Amino acid sequence: MNGQMYQICSIVAAARRALKNRSSICYIPADYENPSQFLCLTGSGGLPYTAHDVSQWYEHLKEQHLTDIQLYCPTSVRDRSLLGFSNTTQASIVCFFKGNRMTYFIADWKFDSKERKWNVLYTEHPWNDPPKAWPRFENNTQAFRSVLHDIQDLAHRLGFEGFANIFYQAGTILDGGKEYPDKAYGLSLPPLPNDHLRVFEAASRADVFGAMGSWNDSPPWAAHEKGLEQEYETLSAELLKQIRFGLLYAINEW
Structure with a gap:
C-alpha cells in the first residue's frame, strides 16, 4: 500500500x-x-x-x-x-x-x-458545511473478492504472473488467511478488530497502483497490444474502488 x-x-x-x-x-x-x-x-x-x-x-x-x-x-x-x-x-x-x-x-x-x-x-x-449524516460503509468483501478474481485472470492473460500472484494473495487474506504482508515488512499493523484487519490487509496487498514497475506501468501497454485495453481500464478502476471501500469499512465501521 x-x-x-x-x-x-x-x-x-x-x-x-x-x-x-x-x-x-x-x-x-x-x-x-x-x-x-x-x-x-x-x-x-x-x-x-x-x-x-x-x-x-x-x-x-x-x-x-x-x-x-x-x-x-x-x-x-x-x-x-x-x-x-x-x-x-x-x-x-x-x-x-x-x-x-x-x-x-x-x-x-x-x-x-x-x-x-x-x-x-x-x-x-x-468543515463549515458538513453533511447532515455521515455515510456508513458496508463490508464489501463479496465485491472485492470478485474483482480480485477477475483481475487475477486478466494478469495471467497479459503475462504478468507476479501481479496475478499479488491478487491471489490478497484474495487469500480476504478469505481468512492471516499471513499479513505489512507485518512481514516490519510495519506495525493498525489496531483493528480481526475481521476489519483482514479487509485492511487484503486492500493493502492489492494496492498495486504506483509508478515505475507498478500495475500502472507496463500492463496497460500489454493490454493495448492484446486488444484488452477496455477490460484493463474497467477492472483497474473497479479494483481501486473496492480497495478504497475496503479501507473505509475497515477503519471506520467498528
Whole structure:
C-alpha cells in the first residue's frame, strides 16, 4: 500500500481505539517517518496550536471535545498513474466535536534528504458545511473478492504472473488467511478488530497502483497490444474502488 495511505489509516485506527477505550493513543511511526506534526486551528486563547507528534495531537483533540474520528478518501481518482507520487491519495482525517463542529486534516509529505526520512505535516481545516449524516460503509468483501478474481485472470492473460500472484494473495487474506504482508515488512499493523484487519490487509496487498514497475506501468501497454485495453481500464478502476471501500469499512465501521 502507498505509505501515505498506510499512515493515515493507522493514525485514525489508533485514535479510534484510544477514544473507544478512553486511553492514551498508541501509534508507532514507520522507520521511514519522522514524527508527524499537526497544525491545529485553535489552542489556548484561540491561537493556532502545533502538535509535535501523534500523542500531543490526540490529547489536543480530546481537549477540544472530540467525539469521533473517521477516515475519508475518494473511491476513484482522475488519473491512477499519479498515485505513485507523494501527496496524491486525497485522504483526510475527519474529526467530529461536541456542538456539531467538524474539521478535517490533510497531510503534506516532504522527503528529508539528509535524514533519509519523510517529514509529514497535517493541517486542520474547518468543515463549515458538513453533511447532515455521515455515510456508513458496508463490508464489501463479496465485491472485492470478485474483482480480485477477475483481475487475477486478466494478469495471467497479459503475462504478468507476479501481479496475478499479488491478487491471489490478497484474495487469500480476504478469505481468512492471516499471513499479513505489512507485518512481514516490519510495519506495525493498525489496531483493528480481526475481521476489519483482514479487509485492511487484503486492500493493502492489492494496492498495486504506483509508478515505475507498478500495475500502472507496463500492463496497460500489454493490454493495448492484446486488444484488452477496455477490460484493463474497467477492472483497474473497479479494483481501486473496492480497495478504497475496503479501507473505509475497515477503519471506520467498528
